[in-house]
Structure formats: structure tokens, C-alpha cells
Amino acid sequence: MMKRLKISYGQASGLRYYCRIARILRAPKAAKIAAVRNVSQAARLLPEEIGVCLNRGASTMKMWMVGFLMVLTAVVHGAKQPNVIVIVTDDHGYADFGAYGLSDDIRTPHLDKLAANGALMTHGYVTAPQCIPSRAGVVTGRYQTRFGLDGNYYAPMDINETTIAERLRDVGYATGFVGKWHLEPNRNSRHWMEGAWPEGLEQKNPRVPDELIKPYLPMNRGFADYYDGTMNVYLRNYDLDGNDIPHEREVDQKTFRVDKQSEAALAFIKRHKDEPFFLHLAYFAPHVPMEVVKKHFDRFPGEMAERRRWALASIAAIDDGVGAIVESLRKYGIEDDTIIFYFGDNGAPLKIHMKDDPFDKPGWDGSLNGPMVGEKGMLSDGGIRVPYLVYWKNKIPAQVYDRPVISLDAGATALALAGVKTKPGVIDGVNLMPYLANGQKDDPHEALYWRFWGQSAIREGKWKFHELENGVRMLFDMETDAQENRNVIDQHPELADRLQKKLAIWRDAQQRPGFVETFGREAPWYKHYFGVE
Numbered sequence: 001m002m003k004r005l006k007i008s009y010g011q012a013s014g015l016r017y018y019c020r021i022a023r024i025l026r027a028p029k030a031a032k033i034a035a036v037r038n039v040s041q042a043a044r045l046l047p048e049e050i051g052v053c054l055n056r057g058a059s060t061m062k063m064w065m066v067g068f069l070m071v072l073t074a075v076v077h078g079a080k081q082p083n084v085i086v087i088v089t090d091d092h093g094y095a096d097f098g099a100y101g102l103s104d105d106i107r108t109p110h111l112d113k114l115a116a117n118g119a120l121m122t123h124g125y126v127t128a129p130q131c132i133p134s135r136a137g138v139v140t141g142r143y144q145t146r147f148g149l150d151g152n153y154y155a156p157m158d159i160n161e162t163t164i165a166e167r168l169r170d171v172g173y174a175t176g177f178v179g180k181w182h183l184e185p186n187r188n189s190r191h192w193m194e195g196a197w198p199e200g201l202e203q204k205n206p207r208v209p210d211e212l213i214k215p216y217l218p219m220n221r222g223f224a225d226y227y228d229g230t231m232n233v234y235l236r237n238y239d240l241d242g243n244d245i246p247h248e249r250e251v252d253q254k255t256f257r258v259d260k261q262s263e264a265a266l267a268f269i270k271r272h273k274d275e276p277f278f279l280h281l282a283y284f285a286p287h288v289p290m291e292v293v294k295k296h297f298d299r300f301p302g303e304m305a306e307r308r309r310w311a312l313a314s315i316a317a318i319d320d321g322v323g324a325i326v327e328s329l330r331k332y333g334i335e336d337d338t339i340i341f342y343f344g345d346n347g348a349p350l351k352i353h354m355k356d357d358p359f360d361k362p363g364w365d366g367s368l369n370g371p372m373v374g375e376k377g378m379l380s381d382g383g384i385r386v387p388y389l390v391y392w393k394n395k396i397p398a399q400v401y402d403r404p405v406i407s408l409d410a411g412a413t414a415l416a417l418a419g420v421k422t423k424p425g426v427i428d429g430v431n432l433m434p435y436l437a438n439g440q441k442d443d444p445h446e447a448l449y450w451r452f453w454g455q456s457a458i459r460e461g462k463w464k465f466h467e468l469e470n471g472v473r474m475l476f477d478m479e480t481d482a483q484e485n486r487n488v489i490d491q492h493p494e495l496a497d498r499l500q501k502k503l504a505i506w507r508d509a510q511q512r513p514g515f516v517e518t519f520g521r522e523a524p525w526y527k528h529y530f531g532v533e
Contacts, residue, residue, distance in 0.1 A: 081276040083338040084414040090287035093348030095370025097387035102370040110323030124388025141411030145510040157183040164411035165222030174272040176225035177218035179282035184216035227264035230284040242270040262321030273332040285314035290359040305356035311366030341410040344386035349376035373484040454519030465499035470519040
């Protein structure tokens with residue numbers, strides 16, 4: 001009979017970290033085998049002792065260790081988990097991406113270089129033309145309509161939804177979030193308040209108590225490291241030198257928000273350069289409010305709308321950050337081990353007339369959607385087709401990819417690369433590697449679907465069909481130059497009928513079936529862009 005080994009809490013904690021895949025991913029094979037051997041022995045000999053030390057049951061602890069043993073064994077036999085970086089910008093119009101060649105005044109040399117050496121997606125979409133629902137889709141890999149996050153007023157994201165970060169954390173990834181989260185309860189979360197905090201409904205400008213917000217924040221949604229904030233207030237548990245610190249609320253009135261978020265991303269990479277990591281970097285720009293930042297504004301002299309100058313300056317600052325991130329990957333020798341996704345959360349809010357109002361007023365953020373029809377808040381391409389690229393040095397060849405993809409695909413690709421299995425139908429995104437790296441020719445998606453307010457749409461191949469709650473139907477051939485400028489429904493009535501039925505089936509399968517609202521809030525936009533009354 002083998003002798004049982006006693007282990008202290010400190011030793012158990014050390015073993016826990018020793019077991020993490022990250023610590024041995026780039027170690028010599030002998031070290032990997034030794035790690036597996038030690039974990040295997042611990043799993044056989046120590047379940048009760050370690051379980052007590054970590055306040056877990058013996059069977060739970062043993063299952064945990066066996067799971068890690070399986071993944072570690074895969075590592076020994078050659079599987080390698082890449083780093084994943086997902087960068088999301090805010091209200092960033094399609095035209096403001098230098099690689100598309102649509103804006104002469106944009107200056108994004110680092111992003112241009114990534115696009116030239118990676119996959120430039122010309123038909124890249126998001127799941128909603130508004131911030132909160134779009135971000136919920138990104139962080140889960142699922143259509144947010146499946147769990148009821150149909151618009152900003154339906155926040156927070158369902159606490160029972162599993163995030164991509166949680167799935168990656170559970171197979172050994174270091175996970176980090178930086179920037180704008182926006183998936184917690186807020187003063188407009190009236191639907192949530194009805195059940196969780198009814199007293200908020202009685203307040204004119206309700207302030208949700210911190211204890212009700214906390215479960216919905218990044219640190220409780222799978223992100224072990226966090227630098228969560230938009231402007232100058234951040235919740236963080238590490239500093240900009242990459243050191244652990246106790247959870248704190250930091251106030252920084254001096255650093256421009258984009259630069260701050262870039263610095264936090266660089267610190268996260270520094271912390272985890274020797275282990276597989278997942279970084280979600282959500283820049284709060286070019287979204288309003290606007291700030292005059294001289295070092296960035298000075299790069300864009302001359303006559304122009306001041307709001308346009310803001311957009312150009314803030315996007316240039318994002319480009320600086322992306323360049324610094326790629327340089328850090330090179331410095332640490334992990335560029336070849338890191339896949340980068342970059343896309344916007346929705347189209348630019350043109351407010352129809354793109355007024356150059358003073359910066360202290362809401363409105364147009366200065367970004368442009370170019371030839372895309374419509375703007376933020378609409379399911380036309382101006383609202384949901386965004387700048388989109390995927391870069392992975394020596395893994396994804398340089399290419400312009402013109403098949404429809406969606407933001408959900410970032411999480412699905414990350415899970416596939418990490419070896420995470422999910423049940424069929426759980427994740428709506430698609431692993432893009434067979435298409436981008438191996439040349440698979442069919443479309444990644446059989447169809448893409450949207451529903452927002454009194455609007456719904458489907459994209460199947462080259463066809464995009466719109467159905468509004470008021471009964472208006474439109475059909476567009478997205479492979480012609482006209483795209484959404486020419487409604488061809490009269491030329492293809494049978495196709496339109498088929499797509500309408502397909503869209504209705506999907507719509508009725510969401511948590512809230514049918515349309516979420518009557519057609520109304522979006523009416524001025526549809527009248528302006530499509531002539532819809």
C-alpha cells in the first residue's frame with residue numbers, strides 16, 4: 001500500500017499553479033512529462049488532503065485534477081494552446097480602416113500592416129448595431145437574443161451565461177479584460193430591476209448598488225486579471241508594471257483613455273508572456289465623449305470638422321496601441337504563438353446629418369461608414385458591418401476574405417484552438433481556421449441572423465433580406481456595387497418568401513419570440529436611408 005502524503009495549504013496552492021498548463025507549455029518535453037507524472041501521482045494519492053486544504057470535496061478535487069491531467073497529456077503529445085487577443089473598438093465606422101482604402105485622411109499604419117499580412121475581412125459583421133448586445137455576443141460566442149439581451153435597456157447579461165473567458169480559464173488560460181465592459185446593470189436596466197431591484201424603478205436616476213453590480217463584472221465572468229474602465233476610473237487587480245495588487249478603484253485624470261487601455265494591455269501581456277493567455281481589449285473610442293488630446297490631434301492639422309479630427313486622432317491612438325502590442329509580442333518571442341482579432345462593436349452613429357456640434361454635446365462621433373448604407377441602430381450594413389481583421393503570423397496567410405463572417409467567430413475560433421469542446425448548438429460562432437489557414441471554400445455560415453428593436457435581417461450567401469415589424473420587406477444583392485442601395489425584391493419574390501420564412505423561424509426561437517418592439521425608434525433613419533414610411 002502506498003504511503004499517503006500530507007500536504008499543507010501552501011503546498012496545495014503551489015501544486016495548483018504548478019499544474020497549470022501555462023507553466024509548462026514552452027518547457028522542454030522532459031519537463032512536460034515530469035509535470036504530468038507529478039499531477040498523475042497527486043491525483044491518485046492526494047484527493048482528500050488537497051480537497052480539505054482547498055475547501056473542496058475529495059471527488060470534486062479529483063475530477064479537477066483528472067481534467068488537468070488530460071490536458072497536460074495532450075500538451076506532452078504536441079498540442080499547443082496559442083495566445084488569443086480580441087480587440088474591440090467602439091462606434092468605429094467601416095470606412096475608417098486604412099486597409100479598405102475608403103478614407104484618405106485615416107492614419108493607421110500598424111493596423112494596415114497587420115491587414116496586409118493577415119486576413120482582411122470585407123464582409124465582417126457584428127450581432128447588433130448597439131454596444132451592449134453586440135458585446136454580449138462577443139464575450140459568449142452566442143447570439144445575445146438567445147438569452148434576452150435585445151438592446152441596451154435589457155442589460156445586464158444573463159448571469160447564467162458562460163463566457164469564452166470562463167471556458168478558456170478552465171483549460172489553463174490566463175484571462176484578462178481591459179477597457180469597456182458595459183454588461184453590468186445600469187440605470188436604464190428597467191427589465192432587470194423589475195425582478196432584482198424593484199426600488200430602482202421608483203427613482204428618476206437610479207444608482208444600482210455596488211453589491212448588485214459586482215456579480216456581473218469581468219472579475220466574476222471568467223477574467224482573472226482586470227483593468228475595467230472607460231474614461232478615468234478603473235477597477236483593477238494589477239498595476240501597469242505587471243504586478244499583482246489588491247482589488248482597487250483607480251482614478252487617473254491625466255492619461256488619455258485609449259493610451260491608458262493600451263498600457264494596461266501591455267502590462268497584462270508582460271505578466272503572462274510565459275503561459276497561454278486570453279486578452280479581451282475593449283477600447284472606448286472613437287465613441288463620445290470627445291477629448292482634445294494635443295499629441296494625437298496635432299497629427300491631423302488642416303481644415304476639417306472638429307468631430308472628424310477627434311475620430312482620426314482617437315483611432316490613431318488605438319493604432320499606436322496595436323503597434324505596441326505587436327511589438328511586445330515580438331520582444332517576448334510569442335508573435336508566432338498569438339492570434340489577434342480586431343473589429344468594431346457596431347457602425348458609426350452619423351445622426352443622419354453628421355453635425356459638427358461642440359464636444360460637450362452628444363451626437364456624431366466623427367467616424368464614417370463610407371459606402372455602407374445606414375448607421376448605428378440599424379440592421380443595414382452601416383450599423384452592423386465593421387472593420388474586421390484576423391492576424392496570426394506564419395499561420396494565416398495574407399488574404400482578402402470576402403465571405404460573410406461575424407464577431408461570434410472570434411470566440412469559436414479561440415475555443416477550437418484551445419481544444420475546448422462544446423455541445424452542438426451551444427456556440428453560434430464558427431472556427432475560422434479551416435477557411436483562413438486551410439483554404440476551405442464554402443461559406444463559414446449557412447446564414448447570419450439579426451433582430452433589433454422593430455427590425456430583423458438575414459444574410460445568406462450574397463443575399464440580405466430585411467423584414468421590419470411594420471411589414472416592410474427588402475432584398476439586396478450584396479455582391480453588386482449597389483448593395484443596399486437597390487432593393488431587388490420585385491425581381492426575386494420566391495427567394496424573398498423563402499428567406500422571410502427562414503428568418504421568422506429563427507426569430508421565434510429566441511428568448512423573446514417575434515419582434516422585440518414595434519417599428520418606431522428607427523423610423524427616421526429608415527425614412528432617410530431607404531425611403532420607408
